[in-house]
Amino acid sequence: MRKPKNLGILLGILVLFIGGSFVLPIKTPPHVQLPAEPIAGGGLLVLTNTMTAAWASIIVLTLLFYFATRNMSEVPGRFQSLAEMLIEFVLNLCTSVAGKERGRKFFALCATLFLFIFISNWMGLLPGYGTIGVWHQVKVEHATAVQASPTANEGAVAQGENAEGHQVLYPFLRSASTDLNMTIGLALISVIATQIYGFRALGFGGYASRFINLKGPIDMIVGLLESISEVAKIVSLSFRLFGNIFAGEVLLGVMAFLVPWVASVPFMGLEMFVGVMQAFVFMMLTLVFLTIATTGHGAEHEAEQGSH
Amino acid sequence: MTDQGVRLLAAAVAIGIGAIGPALGIGMLVSKAMEALGRNPEAESAIRLNMILGIVFAEAIAIYALVVALIIKFV
Numbered sequence: 001m002r003k004p005k006n007l008g009i010l011l012g013i014l015v016l017f018i019g020g021s022f023v024l025p026i027k028t029p030p031h032v033q034l035p036a037e038p039i040a041g042g043g044l045l046v047l048t049n050t051m052t053a054a055w056a057s058i059i060v061l062t063l064l065f066y067f068a069t070r071n072m073s074e075v076p077g078r079f080q081s082l083a084e085m086l087i088e089f090v091l092n093l094c095t096s097v098a099g100k101e102r103g104r105k106f107f108a109l110c111a112t113l114f115l116f117i118f119i120s121n122w123m124g125l126l127p128g129y130g131t132i133g134v135w136h137q138v139k140v141e142h143a144t145a146v147q148a149s150p151t152a153n154e155g156a157v158a159q160g161e162n163a164e165g166h167q168v169l170y171p172f173l174r175s176a177s178t179d180l181n182m183t184i185g186l187a188l189i190s191v192i193a194t195q196i197y198g199f200r201a202l203g204f205g206g207y208a209s210r211f212i213n214l215k216g217p218i219d220m221i222v223g224l225l226e227s228i229s230e231v232a233k234i235v236s237l238s239f240r241l242f243g244n245i246f247a248g249e250v251l252l253g254v255m256a257f258l259v260p261w262v263a264s265v266p267f268m269g270l271e272m273f274v275g276v277m278q279a280f281v282f283m284m285l286t287l288v289f290l291t292i293a294t295t296g297h298g299a300e301h302e303a304e305q306g307s308h
Numbered sequence: 309m310t311d312q313g314v315r316l317l318a319a320a321v322a323i324g325i326g327a328i329g330p331a332l333g334i335g336m337l338v339s340k341a342m343e344a345l346g347r348n349p350e351a352e353s354a355i356r357l358n359m360i361l362g363i364v365f366a367e368a369i370a371i372y373a374l375v376v377a378l379i380i381k382f383v
Contacts, residue, residue: 034382236368243371247378281364 017261028166030253034246036179037170039134049171050179053129057120057176064119090114090283097284098291106290109193113186114283117177121245121275124175125268130249133171177245177278180238187237190286191230198293206296237285244278319381326373333366 036048068083076084090111095103123129176182198207211227213219248271255263309317341359345352 032378032382034378239375240364240368240371243368243375247371247374250378277360277364281361284361 014262018259021260030250030257031168032250032253033168034180036174036181037133039170039172048179049133049174050176050182053124053173054120054176054182056173057116057123060123061115061119086115087111093284094287097287098294102291102294106197106287109190109290110283110287113190113286114279117186117241117282118276118279120176121279122272124178124245124249125252125271125275129173129175130171130253131169132173133169135167136170138166138168175245175249177241178249180242183238183242184234186241186282187234190237190282190289191234194286194289194293195230197290201294202296207293210293233285233289237282241278241282244274248274315380319377322380323373323377326376327370330366330370333369334363337362337366 036050038046039049039052040047064079065083068079071077072080091103091107094107094110097103098106195207198210201207211223213223248267252264252267252271255267337359341355341362345355348355
């Protein structure tokens with residue numbers, strides 16, 4: 001800001017916003033709910049807002065790559081070079097970790113995971129996600145996440161705070177990775193695909209010997225630990241992604257509630273960084289697990305040749 | 309202590325103590341990465357990539373603690 005007049009205007013705006021947030025504070029604190037809110041349907045077939053956000057991510061991804069590949073030329077335009085950057089990044093990573101031919105085989109799954117998680121994480125920061133929705137009346141106390149409990153809750157009446165119904169907003173769109181169902185689904189895809197690739201690469205006996213190894217007592221225990229660690233992979237992959245993105249959403253909501261307009265800005269930057277990193281880490285872990293699964297015992301030196 | 313009070317305390321303790329380990333871990337990791345970078349500035353991209361990978365693993369443990377705290381508070 002060279003001119004002091006511009007600086008003065010900026011400071012004036014900041015003072016206006018921050019001062020206004022003290023004069024007209026947001027009365028209701030952000031309503032945080034772990035499970036995704038349903039916006040349509042009932043009974044077994046329920047449409048949640050994370051589902052619609054996932055559909056939105058799919059549509060955005062499809063449109064992005066449609067416009068990128070429409071008039072492909074040697075000198076790429078903007079969409080095409082963006083798509084090329086993303087694809088090249090994932091492809092280089094896959095080939096550097098898994099070797100040339102295995103990298104290309106794993107590329108499809110890893111690129112899908114990376115792009116889907118990346119786009120849905122970043123789209124969750126757009127205005128409208130979490131803010132546009134339907135107001136619902138809830139009658140239970142603030143700490144529980146059940147919409148309308150059929151049994152009376154004595155603690156709520158004694159609290160006095162949310163004794164009668166108060167209104168909470170059920171947004172139409174909520175970042176897809178904030179739903180534990182979504183992240184567990186992605187983790188299951190990743191781990192089950194690992195098993196399938198392992199069986200394909202090493203044959204049934206070769207891959208099963210990783211888990212069921214009857215050579216000696218220590219090998220049997222190692223096999224058991226390997227199977228437990230497969231389940232632990234599902235849990236850790238899903239909870240890492242879910243925790244990061246959901247906690248980020250809670251953080252943004254609380255920050256906006258505390259100091260509106262100003263305090264959310266650095267946290268938006270943090271959330272953008274975390275969104276990219278979580279997508280990258282999910283893809284990286286899937287890639288590493290795939291590489292380990294398709295590497296037999298005797299061929300471990302081959303993995304070292306492929307790595308950078 | 310009421311049930312609600314203990315829940316609040318539990319949520320705070322869960323994330324408070326749960327973040328100590330990962331914080332120490334990340335600090336050690338980054339310090340070693342800085343050291344390696346000082347010894348061999350040419351390997352910067354490799355060091356950076358692996359450091360970020362290690363940081364994300366360590367942070368995942370803090371995220372588990374945070375998820376437990378959120379479940380205690382909101383479910």
